[in-house]
Amino acid sequence: MRKTYLLLTLLLLCVGISIHAQVTTASMSGKVTDTSSEAMIGANIKATHTPTGTEYYTITQPNGSYSFNNLRIGGPYVVEFSYIGYNTESRTGINLVLGEDLKLNVVMREDTQALDEVVVVADKNPIISGSRTGAQEIITREKMDKLPTINRSLDDFVKLTPMSSGKNFGGVSYRFNNVTVDGASFNNSFGLASALGASGTEPISLEALEQVQVMIAPFDVRNGGFTGAGINSVTKSGSNEFHASVYMYTKSPSMMGYRVKDETIGVSEFSNHQYGISLSGPIIKNKLFFFINGEMDRQEEPISYTTANSAADATVLQGLSDFLGDELGYNPGKFDVNKTNTQADRITARLDWNINSNNVLSLKYYYLKSFNTNNPSTSGAPNNGRGPNAFAIPFSSSFYRTNNNFNIWMADLNTTINDRMSNYLKIGYSRLRDYRDMDGGYFPQVDILDGDNNAYTTFGTEANSYNNQLNSDIWQIQDNFLMNFGKHQITVGTQSDYRAFKNGFAQNYPGSWVFNSVDDFKFNVLATKQYMAAHNGSVQGFDIREFNPKDFGFGSNVTGITNSSSTGYQYYAQRYSMTDDFPFAEINVFQLGLYAQDKWTVSDKLNLTLGLRIDVPFFMTDLQSNDKVAAETYRDGIKIDVSKYPNAKPQFSPRFGFNYKPFDDENGSLQIRGGTGLFTGTPPYVWISNQAGNNGVLFGDLNVRAVKDKNDNIISDGRPSLGFTGNMDTYKPAEGSATRSDIAITDPDFKYPSLWKSNIAADYKFGDGWVATIELLYSKDINAIYHDNIGLYRTEQFVNDGGAGNARPYYNGYYSDREGNQKAANHVVMLRNTSKGHSLYTTFQLQKNFVDGILKGLYLNGSYSFGQSRGVTDGTSSVATSAWKYRAALDGNAEEVGYTAGSFDGRLLLSASYTANWSKYAATSFGLIYQRYRPFRYSYCYNGDANGDSQFSNDLMYIPANFDEVKDHLLPGDFDSQEDAWKAMNAFIEQDPYLSKHRGEYAERNGAVAPFANQLDLSVSHDIKIYQKNGRSHTLRFSFNIANFLNLLNRNWGVVQTTVLGNQQYQFLTIPKGQGPSAANNYTLKYTMAKDLDETFKDNLNDVSRWQMQFGIKYIF
CATH class of the missing domain: 2.60.40.1120 (Carboxypeptidase-like, regulatory domain)
Known part of the structure; x- marks a missing residue:
């Protein structure tokens, strides 16, 4: 009934009222x-x-x-x-x-x-243009006003680029895009998030943008700083007429679907409101103009689980809260948190000054203050996570806020020197501040289990949030000097920047504890207080086993010993500073970019672009040395010095582009265009910063674990008997030497990422303005990036898991433990280059803008893109060790090529808009975007460690062809026999489209793909002119944006599928404890099959499969 009402409302409204500095010019x-x-x-x-x-x-x-x-x-x-x-x-x-x-x-x-x-010439099509060479997409203000945007986000429109997949372009990871607004850097160049800032909010208002350009292969050397895509936006500016608008957009539970096929999802209360105002006009007519936009977002998201529908008991949690206040003077906050908040305030301001006929100055300012509240981190969490969920309810002190604030200033001066020469100068400064904060002050993080190794509650400072901050200061300059010599337009210029980063991150700095139960925790605290009272406040010599729990009112099964989940996380862990102050990782990088280019108009039919770009990064940071690590020798005889970054190396990027028009007249036009050349980007600087922060001399680590027997029972070794005081400094040593830790290092020969791209396309204009395009893009890695663990010792042995040949090497321990070394390091992860990736994509596209006739106002654009992209790594993590271990592979240290996460084998994209003018007072606009796409790629891996490198769930599995290949490996597990286990395993393989096709092979990284999804987004807006005078009007606009309109029409449509066992790494074969490959079992891998696993995929019941609507109202005058 509600859907019918909404559809009728839309119908009545329709008929019842009759984005490194880039090119910005x-x-x-x-x-x-x-x-x-x-x-x-x-x-x-x-x-x-x-x-x-x-x-x-x-x-x-x-x-x-x-x-x-x-x-x-x-x-x-x-x-x-x-x-x-x-x-x-x-x-x-x-x-x-x-x-x-x-x-x-x-x-x-x-x-x-x-x-x-x-x-x-208003209807001139910019596609048929002598300046167009490589793959790109232009999003005009008209498209932004008419096409659907449920999130009011730039991402809603950059997906209109045919060769895109999510935020990846041409198969290249989003980490290597360069997002700019008016030339100012708006991407997270440090690399901790996919967008500018960590709060997850939009950095700039969509209302402030005039045009957006997405460039995948621009052969103009003025465009640089990316190997993926350059996403370049330009803001609105003032004019000789005053304009203003006030708007509001909202989403609510009543504008969302709760049916996915036969499933009904519970209604969740939330609110999402956006308010804004824009003003523009002349300060001095024909001379000085202004534009300003102010906008704020206010969002509240519900938390579905409280003690009312969780295993955690409110009485127990209240008693724990009272206990903490009485015994330790600590308030953990409330435990039934029912919502999280996101807020953002934005300002975009611009002044344009026509100084004289030869000089135009433009000043821009961008402001953002934002935060979002997050549930306790899942990093290192016990079984079932920290909640809130059906098993565990955390206290509010363990939540944290992510803050993202920035101030950005830009100025550009456009000077016409004479009839042949002109200059365009752009300078800017960006001050970006990301940090975390939380309620309750600093206190050790405590996970309390339910007595059966499952999470129950958590309180204290989230283990990753102490001094977690990133300060980024970026100074940039770009200057283009152009000289016209007849058929030749010569450009010489620079695009250079200086970046200073200060990053704070120390996991477990407040201390991280795990207790088996609430009573275990209470017993430990009371016993510790009693001991300290008798020993002048000292915990030296404390041993919980010397106390009787009955003396404190607890049962004999309460030990008070710090405990852990069955997955074996630390019972007590703490990182501490080796200096008097908290050590931040600071890096300073200056990148010099120089270029020269000739745009040669050979004839009216042929234009050529020839250019050369040179980029030189200079690392301007003094790092500390680690003498112990420097004295050691790692794989292949490598010795490292953590105090040195690579020396400056110039990287040359030659480019050639062309545009040829065999014919261009009233009967039609044919344009053949393309080019080839090298594109050099920047790495996520967090990967460079890892060496400054993970050098083994800034931090020390305390890690206390209990020892377990083969049955997972605790065998105390005397260490896990520490007393809990609530003071995060209790066990920090007053002074000490560097402890053994993971080391990050950058290869002395490391170069910034570079990619060779070749593009060829043909655009044919025919009929009454139809344009058909075929485009091919080939890319080849020259200097891609991957992480290599040179500290891990590779043996001469190989793992036997059913596959033929020696495919999976066996690792055993660290080089640091080998003879002659000093046990100074664990993992030693080196940032290196590889040239083994490549991609090939093809796009067919047809579009038309109807400018007259009965269909005037209709815009159509359809494309189909397909291909594949392969690379060594996706670089999904910011921490060096994690980036290495999360790469699915047979050999995690080999340059194995697999599919990239952004690779797509087929994407159909349709967009359309139409404006119906009912009268001079009313008009309705319709817009739609349809996609048929693959939501994600994933890998089939073993659940466990299959190669002895001590890392779980990153080892690609062997797909057996028959029973003979598993009889030495498959254990009965939860089945009655090996035969039953094989029947289940074989049935699962047969029903799976990827596994059944690749029997007798090793799975490839990201080789499997999700089923195709279909999504149709719709927008409807209705304009009513309520006042008109002297050619000016006041307009009231009502708008509806509907995501997944198919699901609104039919609950069985628009449903996205996800994997039954998680997205990125599918693990249905588990390696039991003690069954990993080793000399004891002749390096033969043993595993069990998951029971009751009949299908690979299931329906995704989250928002992506449900329709959602946004209502907006805007007053324009």
Whole structure:
């Protein structure tokens, strides 16, 4: 009934009321001739940006050519051509697209001839453009206003790029994109999140953007700093007319679906509101203009589990809270937290000053203050996690807030020096501050179990949040000096920046404890207090086993010994500083970028672009040395020095682009374009920072575990009897030497990531404005990045798991333990380069913008892209050891090539918009985006350690062809016999599309894919003009954006599937304890089959499978 009501409401509204600095400007060029096709030398040309009155002047060169550089995007422009003795020619209605070089040729007639009518070129298609070479997508303001955007996010529109998959482009990870706004860096260059900042909010208002350009292979060397995509946005600017808008967008539980096929999901109370205002206009007409946007988000997300529907008992938790207050003077906060909050306040401001006809200055400012509240981290969590869930309810003190604030300033000066030369200077400073905070002050993190190795409750400072902060200061400069020499436009310039990062991260710095039960914790605290009272406040010599639990009112089964989950996490762990102050990892990097380019107009049909870019990174950081580590020898005889970063190495990026038009007339146009060249990006700087923070001399570690027997029973070795005081400094040594730890190092020969891209495309314009495109993009890694653990000792043995040959080497311990070394390190992970990745993608695209006739106002765009991308790693983690161990592989230290996470084998993308003008007072716009896509890729791995490297769930499994290949490996497990286990295993393999196709092979990383998903998003907006006078109007706009409209139509449609056993690594074969490969069992792998596993996939019942609506109201005047 509710769906019917919503659909009827939409229908009534429709008919019932009758984004490193990149290029941020556009260009215009062409040739002026007379009626005999002779060049007009010295003709005067004036281009006027009519909204602001900004005027640009130039004259034609000896060959009749002219050019305007660094023009404002948008329009409309009026261009006037004049020459003594000839009629003045005018062209109007010209609108410029970001990065475009519009070709505008004019034939002038003597003044005795009749004047031509003014030619309007507003419908000119920017795809058929002499400046277009490689793969790119332009998102105009009109598209942003008409197409659906349920999240009011830039991500809602960059997905319109055919060769994209999620936030990955051309198969390259999102970590290697470069996102800019007006040339200011808006991507998280440090690499701790996919977007700018860690709070998960949008860094800039969608209302502030004028155009967005997504470049995958731009062969203009002015564009750099990425190997994935350059996502370049330009903000709105003021004009000679005052404009303003006030808006509100909202989502609520009543505008969301709760049916997925036959499943009904419980209603969750939440709120999501966005409020904003925009103002623009002249300060001095034709001279000085302003634009400002202010916006705020207020979101509340529900927490579904409290003590009312969890195994955790409210009475027990209240008693624990009272106990903490009475005995330790600590308030853990409330335990039934029912919501989390997200807030964001944004400001975008801009001033544009036409100083004179030769100089235009633009000043921009961007502000963000935001945070979001997070549940306790799952890192190192006991069984079933820390909650809130059906098993465990944490206290609010263990939640944490992620804050993301920034202030960014940009200034650019556009100078026309003379008719041949111009200059564009851009400078900026970004001050970015990310940090965590929490309620309750600092206190050790305590996990309390339910007495059966499962999580029950958690309180105290989240173990990863103490001094968890990132300060980023970025200074940038870009200067482009252009010289026009007839057919040649020469550009020389620089794009350079200085980045200073200060990162704080120390896992378990407040101390992390695990107790078997609430009573165990209470007993430990009371016994500790009694002991300290008798020993002048000291815990020296304390042993919980010397106390009787009955003396404190507890049963004999209560030990008070710190305990852990069955997965074997530390019972007590703490990282401490080796200096007087908390040690932050600080790195400073200066990157010098220089380039030169020639845009050669060979003829009216052929344009060539030839350029060379040179990027040189300089690491300007003094690091501490580690003498013990420096004295050791690791794999292949490698010796390392953690005090040294790689020396500066220039990286050359030559590029060549072309655009050829065999014909371009009223009957149609054919454009063949493309290019080839090298693209150099920047690494996530957190990978570089790892060496500064994980050098073995900044921190010491205390790790206390109980010893367990083969049956998982605790065998105390005398250490896990520590007393809990609530003081995070109790067990920190006053002083000490560096302890053995993991080491991060950068290969002395390391280079910034670089990728060779080759692009070829053909655009054919036919009929009444239809444009068909076929495009191919091939990429080859030159310097990709991967993590290599040179500290792990590889034996001469190989693991026998059913596959033929020696595919999986066996590891055993660390090189640090080998003879002659000093036991100074565990894992030693080196950041290195590899050239083994590649990708190939093809796109077919058809689009049309209807500008007249009965379908005027209709825009259609459809594309189908397919291909694959392969690489050595996706680099999914920010910590060096984690980035190494989370890569699924046969040999985690080999340069094994697998599918990248962004690889996609087929994506159908359709977008359309239409505006129906009912009268001069009312109009309705419709927009839709449809995708048929693969939601994710995943790997089949063993659950356990299959190669002796002490890492779990990262070893790719062997897919047996028949029973003979498993009879030495498959254990009965939960089945009655090996035969029963094989029947279940074989049945599962047969029903799985990937496993059944690859029997007798090892699984590939990301080789398996989720089933295709279908998603249709819809937008409907209705404009009512409520006031009109002197050509100006006030408009009231109502809008609905609906994500997954298919699910609104039918609960069986739009449903996305996910894997039954998790997404990234599917593990249905478990290696039992004691059954890993080793010399004792002749390196033969043993495993068990998961029981009751019949299918690979299940329906995803989360938001992605359910329709959701956003309502908006906007007043424009």
